[in-house]
Amino acid sequence: LCKLAGKPDRESQLTSYVPLDPDFASRVASSFAAQAMMRHLAAELSRVEPGLCEITLPFRAELTQQHGFLHAGAVISIADSAAGYAASSLMPAEAAVLTVELKVNLLAPARGERFVALGRVRRAGRTLTVAEAEVMAWRDGKATAVALLLGTMMTVTGRDFRS
Amino acid sequence: LCKLAGKPDRESQLTSYVPLDPDFASRVASSFAAQAMMRHLAAELSRVEPGLCEITLPFRAELTQQHGFLHAGAVISIADSAAGYAASSLMPAEAAVLTVELKVNLLAPARGERFVALGRVRRAGRTLTVAEAEVMAWRDGKATAVALLLGTMMTVTGRDFRS
Amino acid sequence: LCKLAGKPDRESQLTSYVPLDPDFASRVASSFAAQAMMRHLAAELSRVEPGLCEITLPFRAELTQQHGFLHAGAVISIADSAAGYAASSLMPAEAAVLTVELKVNLLAPARGERFVALGRVRRAGRTLTVAEAEVMAWRDGKATAVALLLGTMMTVTGRDFRS
Amino acid sequence: LCKLAGKPDRESQLTSYVPLDPDFASRVASSFAAQAMMRHLAAELSRVEPGLCEITLPFRAELTQQHGFLHAGAVISIADSAAGYAASSLMPAEAAVLTVELKVNLLAPARGERFVALGRVRRAGRTLTVAEAEVMAWRDGKATAVALLLGTMMTVTGRDFRS
Numbered sequence: 001l002c003k004l005a006g007k008p009d010r011e012s013q014l015t016s017y018v019p020l021d022p023d024f025a026s027r028v029a030s031s032f033a034a035q036a037m038m039r040h041l042a043a044e045l046s047r048v049e050p051g052l053c054e055i056t057l058p059f060r061a062e063l064t065q066q067h068g069f070l071h072a073g074a075v076i077s078i079a080d081s082a083a084g085y086a087a088s089s090l091m092p093a094e095a096a097v098l099t100v101e102l103k104v105n106l107l108a109p110a111r112g113e114r115f116v117a118l119g120r121v122r123r124a125g126r127t128l129t130v131a132e133a134e135v136m137a138w139r140d141g142k143a144t145a146v147a148l149l150l151g152t153m154m155t156v157t158g159r160d161f162r163s
Numbered sequence: 164l165c166k167l168a169g170k171p172d173r174e175s176q177l178t179s180y181v182p183l184d185p186d187f188a189s190r191v192a193s194s195f196a197a198q199a200m201m202r203h204l205a206a207e208l209s210r211v212e213p214g215l216c217e218i219t220l221p222f223r224a225e226l227t228q229q230h231g232f233l234h235a236g237a238v239i240s241i242a243d244s245a246a247g248y249a250a251s252s253l254m255p256a257e258a259a260v261l262t263v264e265l266k267v268n269l270l271a272p273a274r275g276e277r278f279v280a281l282g283r284v285r286r287a288g289r290t291l292t293v294a295e296a297e298v299m300a301w302r303d304g305k306a307t308a309v310a311l312l313l314g315t316m317m318t319v320t321g322r323d324f325r326s
Numbered sequence: 327l328c329k330l331a332g333k334p335d336r337e338s339q340l341t342s343y344v345p346l347d348p349d350f351a352s353r354v355a356s357s358f359a360a361q362a363m364m365r366h367l368a369a370e371l372s373r374v375e376p377g378l379c380e381i382t383l384p385f386r387a388e389l390t391q392q393h394g395f396l397h398a399g400a401v402i403s404i405a406d407s408a409a410g411y412a413a414s415s416l417m418p419a420e421a422a423v424l425t426v427e428l429k430v431n432l433l434a435p436a437r438g439e440r441f442v443a444l445g446r447v448r449r450a451g452r453t454l455t456v457a458e459a460e461v462m463a464w465r466d467g468k469a470t471a472v473a474l475l476l477g478t479m480m481t482v483t484g485r486d487f488r489s
Numbered sequence: 490l491c492k493l494a495g496k497p498d499r500e501s502q503l504t505s506y507v508p509l510d511p512d513f514a515s516r517v518a519s520s521f522a523a524q525a526m527m528r529h530l531a532a533e534l535s536r537v538e539p540g541l542c543e544i545t546l547p548f549r550a551e552l553t554q555q556h557g558f559l560h561a562g563a564v565i566s567i568a569d570s571a572a573g574y575a576a577s578s579l580m581p582a583e584a585a586v587l588t589v590e591l592k593v594n595l596l597a598p599a600r601g602e603r604f605v606a607l608g609r610v611r612r613a614g615r616t617l618t619v620a621e622a623e624v625m626a627w628r629d630g631k632a633t634a635v636a637l638l639l640g641t642m643m644t645v646t647g648r649d650f651r652s
Contacts, residue, residue, distance in 0.1 A: 037234035040225040062203040071200035077236025103266040103592040107612045123596045266429040270449045363560035366551040388529040397526035403562025429592040
């Protein structure tokens with residue numbers, strides 16, 4: 001479905017994708033703006049490229065767990081959206097993206113002033129796309145990886161999945 | 164660590180656990196009350212038993228994704244907390260619980276008036292506990308399973324993990 | 327796709343499925359017989375019902391890891407096949423099943439004379455089916471759960487995925 | 490536990506680790522040689538570096554599934570061992586490694602003459618290490634990614650886990 005603009009590089013895991021929809025960036029931005037949950041968390045869409053999406057979440061006391069760290073649910077929410085929109089960026093204009101499943105490893109307590117989830121596509125298929133995300137916590141100018149996500153996103157077309 | 168009060172039954176997957184901490188229920192309730200994120204979602208702790216925890220989340224427009232369903236992040240937040248507190252209920256009084264990793268399969272769009280996450284311990288160990296959760300969406304008096312979680316929780320003791 | 331013969335029971339997680347293909351059992355048996363890997367492990371198909379499949383693997387020294395327990399790869403192989411054939415039992419006659427992804431929690435060292443993987447469908451969809459499996463180790467007449475699997479299986483039709 | 494020899498680079502995900510055990514490579518090789526399962530599959534240990542391990546598996550008809558591709562169980566076996574030994578390479582000399590859990594996304598049919606699993610540590614902790622693996626299928630001189638693994642490995646010391 002998605003032609004590779006460059007050849008995959010096993011060591012760096014960086015791949016260039018050519019999007020099917022030239023307006024992918026504004027489509028992703030509109031969809032993100034329609035996610036009330038992202039507003040409720042006060043998360044921002046900070047970067048969209050073909051096969052890549054970054055979401056930034058400033059720390060807020062409302063989003064903490066019992067020890068004062070960011071709740072895993074908030075960490076996973078931005079990681080899921082980053083991975084999902086990375087996948088969505090490569091989908092056709094009329095398609096919608098659904099998360100089929102995801103797995104998250106929490107690497108360290110989510111302590112910081114700001115959390116950045118970087119989602120990337122690992123394999124784009126017609127129906128299923130595999131994407132990953134990494135969440136970094138920024139504290140005193142230093143970044144620590146706090147979560148890794150690996151998940152499956154589905155391209156949904158040809159039916160009104162909203163109803 | 165946790166002695167079985169009854170013998171495990173493979174078909175029903177129901178197991179009775181004897182808690183190490185007789186005050187497990189109030190300990191879980193206090194910890195839940197300290198999770199600002201649960202308040203921010205307006206989730207409620209609706210049931211705690213040895214090795215089991217249920218969390219209920221009424222639908223709110225603030226928690227939706229772009230199609231008006233409950234955001235996967237909200238679904239996973241209550242599933243994670245239900246599984247984590249199910250694990251916590253079997254831990255020693257002085258211990259804290261951390262989510263090591265979790266995997267979620269989203270089974271159907273999270274559409275409903277109320278969402279109920281039921282977490283259960285599948286294997287309690289001294290350091291690691293494996294727990295699962297199922298999230299049901301209630302709509303017009305009918306329940307549909309919308310998510311399954313399988314995760315690993317860690318017992319943390321003997322150090323101040325808060326700092 | 328698959329109509330429920332009975333209503334789902336949240337507590338027991340037991341569900342009755344009506345298969346689309348009345349010959350599902352012989353179809354699963356033929357496919358299993360065609361898996362050279364199952365022969366190489368000396369695994370046997372011990373039970374097939376709608377939405378359920380059981381695979382039995384006797385202990386063999388050839389399948390161990392460095393401490394003499396059954397290798398996780400062998401445990402996961404039978405768990406994957408049990409979950410996959412549980413899904414396959416509910417698919418149309420002409421369909422094939424592919425594993426999209428799976429997650430396994432290893433609960434205890436896989437020590438025993440015989441290992442039994444019980445796969446069950448948790449949600450059957452037209453394209454994607456979510457299935458789980460539990461692997462029990464039998465030792466001196468006593469069973470211990472050694473692994474839990476939760477995975478996604480895909481129904482493949484209408485193209486020759488073999489070429 | 491493991492000091493970083495260089496600073497982590499978020500884009501490349503390459504990190505240099507300093508091993509605790511200078512003889513890590515021969516320790517990993519001995520352990521691999523003791524895995525009867527790896528011999529039964531005819532897998533070879535092809536590379537060990539601090540935090541990295543590569544395992545190569547030539548195609549064999551005995552390891553196929555019903556369509557003639559490499560069975561997911563074989564793919565996951567080498568991915569698990571590669572990730573596990575990547576973790577093991579950073580552990581103390583007297584420690585043993587156990588897989589706690591793993592998740593695998595199967596990206597494409599495992600078709601090829603040779604399969605190479607590259608395991609890498611993403612976060613090394615005292616008790617738990619998070620590692621990933623990628624399995625490439627080589628066919629006519631071209632490599633295709635067929636599986637991604639993300640898992641948790643445990644450092645086991647101070648007790649005889651073999652008995």
